[in-house]
Amino acid sequence: MHMADALISPAVGCTMWAVTASLIGYCSKKVKSEMDDQKVPLMGVLGAFIFAAQMINFTIPVTGSSGHLGGGMILSILLGPHIAFLTMASVLTVQSLFFADGGLLALGCNIFNLGFFPCFIAYPLIYKNIVNKVYTQPYSNQNQQKKDKYILTGALIASIVGLQMGSFAVVLETLLSRISELPFTTFMLMMQPIHLAIGVVEGVTTAAVVLFIWKARPEILDSALSTSSLSNSKLNSNSTSLSIRNVVIGVALATILTGGILSWFASSNPDGLEWAMFKTSGVEELKTQEGLHTSLSEIQDKIAFLPDYGFKSNELSESNKSSENPNLVDSGSNMVNAGTSVSGLVGGTLTLIFTIMIGFTLKRRKSKITIS
C-alpha cells in the first residue's frame, strides 16, 4: 500500500506533499487551539502504540495469511480526526525514514492515502453517523448488544471505505506518474479486491479492540466521544460538521488546482525543472550528432524529456510512418539508436566502476589516516 519514490513523478509527489503539508498545518492549528495539554503525550504515545501494534500479527483462519491492526480508524475513534491524522502522519514519517517504507518524496502521497481518507472521510461521514445513533440513546443492558453491533458495522464499513479510497488514490497517483506501465483497469483490479480484504480485517480488528477497551474502561471511549460530540453536536452541530466538509472540499480543490497546474505545465512544456534545464544544457546537440535522422531525433529528444507525460504519442506515430523501419520506433517513447546506446552502456559501466573506485579510495585513505 505504501507508494515508493521510484514509482512517482516529481509533479505528483510535490502536489501530494503540498496537500499533505497544508493538512498537517490545518490539523496542528486545530489541535493547538482546542486541545487540552493532556493530549500532547497521549497522541505521541498512541503513535508509538500503532507502531508497536502493527508488528503483532495474528493468523487469519483458512487463508493462513496474517493481519494486524490498522491505524487511521482506531486513532480517529480514540482521538478524533485531527489528532488521528497528525498521529498517522508521524507514524508514516518514521516508517519512511527508518524502514524506507515508501520514501521521502512519496511520503506526501502515503500520508494522504492512509491518513486523509480514514480520518476525514470514513470516520466522520460513516463511523460517526452509524455509531452516534446508539450513543444518543440512554444506557441499558439491552442496548449494550445493539451498541456492539453498531460499533462493529460502523468500524467495518468505515475501514473498508477508507481503504478502498486510499488504494484507489494509490492507483491514480501511480498512473498520473506514468512510471509504471500498469494500465488503469488492471492495476485497479489488482488493488481494490486486495484492499477489500485488508479493509475487512482492519474493520474487524478495530471494532474488536474498540469493544475490548469499551468493556474494560468505558470512560475512555465515552470521554473521547463526548469531547468530540461536545464540540460537534452540542455546541453547534451545523458549523462543525460544515468544517469537516470544508476540509474535504478545500483539499479536493487544492489537489485539483496544484495537480492541474503542474500537469498542464508538464504537458505543454516539459515540467518546470526539466524545461529549464533543457534550455540551458547542450544535451540536444549531443544527441543529434549521432542521430539517424535529424528531424526524427529532434522529436525524440523533445519526447525524451517528457516521457513521464507522454501526451505526444499521436504526433510521433504520424512521424513514424516516414521512418524506414517502424519496428524501431514505438509510440510515446524515445528511441535511441544503436550507436549511441552502446555509448550509453559503455559509459554507464565505466561511471559505475569509477564511482565505486572513488568510494574505495576514500575508504582506504580514511583507514590509513586512522592507522597512522
Next chain:
Amino acid sequence: MSHHIVQADNLHYTYPDGTIGLDNINFKIHHGESVALVGSNGAGKSTLLLHLIGCLIPTKGDIRIGDYPLNKKNLKAVRRSTGMVFQDPDDQLFMPTVFDDVAFGLINLGVPESEIENQVIKALEIVGVPHLAKRSPHKLSGGEKRAVAIATVIATMPDILIMDEPSSNLDPASRRRLINLLKTFTHTKIIATHDLDMALEICERTIVLNKGDIIADGNTKELFHNEKLLAMSGLEKPLTMQGLR
C-alpha cells in the same frame, strides 16, 4: 525561605469506582525531614503521593504544602516547590535527549537561556552523570535512567522531593549509589518504598500505611523492631537488622 511543611489533615479519597484509597490521613512533615512511606501493595502509598503533587483531589480533607493550601489556584506554586520522581523513569524522561529532559523544567520555569546549560550540567553533575547529556533516554541503563530522572527533578531546585520506589529495578551497585546520593540531599524527602534497608539508611522517620490508613508513624528504627506491626502491614524486618536482637 518559608518553612516547608507538608501537612495532611483528615485526608479522605475514594476512587470513582467506590474503592477507598485513603481513609483519614493526618501527618505533618517538617523542613528537612526524610520520611519513608511504607506498606504493602495497594496500601495507598502511590495514592497519597499523587495527592501531594495535586494530581488527585481529595474527596475530603486538606493538604498544605509550605505556606499554601493545595488547591487549583496554588497548584503551580506547589508544583514549583515539590519535585516528584516517578517509579518508571521511562514515564519521566520523555524528551529526545537527556539534556532536553533536564532542561524541560528549567525552560518552563522561565530560566534565561544562557543559564540553562549551566544548570543542566550542574544537576547532572550532582547525580554523577554529566557525560550522558547528549544521549537519548532509551539508550540508558536502568540505573542511569533513574539518576537522570532525579536530575530532571532537582534541576529546578524544589524544596520537597517526593519519590515513588526509587530503588526498584536497580542493580545493587546502582542502588548503593542512589542511597549515597540521597543521603547528601538536604531537601525534605518523602520516599514511598518497599526497600526497608534503604528507608533505614536514609529516613529517620517512617509512616506505615495499611488499607489507606496510617497505622504507625514514628522513628524508623523503632518501628522496624516492631515485628507484629511489620507483619500486619505486609512487611519484613530489614535484612541489616535481622542479625540484631
Next chain:
Amino acid sequence: MGNLQNNLFDIFYMDTLAYSKTWIHSLDPRAKVLTTLLFVGIVVSFGKYEISILIPFMLYPVVMITWANLPIIYLIKKMVLLMPFAFFIGIFNPLIDRDIILKINLTFISLIDIARFIDLTKFIEIMGLQNSTGVIEISGGWLSFFSIMIRFSLTVSAALILICTTGFDSICLALQKFRVPGPFIVQLMFLYRYMFVLIDEASRMVRARSLRTFDVDSKMRFSLFVPMIGQLLLRTLDRAQRIHLAMCCRGFDGHIQMIRKMKFGVSEVLFILGWSSVFIIFRLYNIPFNLGIFISKLY
C-alpha cells in the same frame, strides 16, 4: 516475534550509527535534510527510460557512506529487503511495454555469441531480448524496469543515509526550523521516544504468550490477538497519563520548547553548494553517455 525484536534492534542500530562522530554527522541537520530532498527530487525527475544518466548519482550514496563510515553491507541488506514492492510493480513494465526502443549493436564483442556459446538462449528469450545479427534489442519495459530499480536504490539509500548520519531528533529540530508546525514536531518526538518503550512492551507480551503455548509455531489466534492489543492499548493510555503527570510536575503548560544550538556555518553552505552543483551537473550532462562517445571514438 522475531519481527518485533528485529525491528527494534534495527532502529536501535540505526540510532547508534547516528551518534558516530564523523564530520558528516556533525553537520547541521538542516544541510543534510535539504541535500537529501534535493537529491531525491532530482533523481525522480528523470524520464522513465533513463538509465545511464542515473548512474553518476550513485556517487552521492557511495561518497556519503564512506565519509560517514556507515556499514555498507548492512545498508545494502536493508535495501534488498525493501526491494519486493518496487520490484512487483516494476516487473509489469516489461510484460506490458514490449516495444523495442533500444538496440545495442555489439560490433566488437558479440554478447549474443557468448550467450549462445554458454547456451543462454532461453534466458535471452525470457528477458525479451531478441537477436538479429549481433544486435540486442531491449524493450521499453525492461528499460523502465531497470530505471525503476535504480531510482529505488538511489532514493532509499538517500533516506537511510539521512537517518544514519543525522538521527531522528536532529531531523525533527531541522524540520522545526523549517517551520513545520509545532504540534507535529512534538508528536514526532514523542512517537520516537516511546516507540522503543512500547515495542519492548509488546514483545514482552508476545514472548509471554509464546512461552505458554508450548508449540513453537503456534499461530496467533484472533481471539487472543484482540485482548493482547487491547491490553497494550490500555497500558499505553495509562502510560500517557503518567507521562502527562510527570510533565505537569515540571511545569508543563501545553508548550514544549527545546534549546539546542544549531550552527549553519561555512561547512554547511559548502556541503549544500557542493552537492547541489554536482547533482545539477549530473542532471544537465549525461556523463556516461559522453564518456561512452569518447571511448567509442578511440576505437
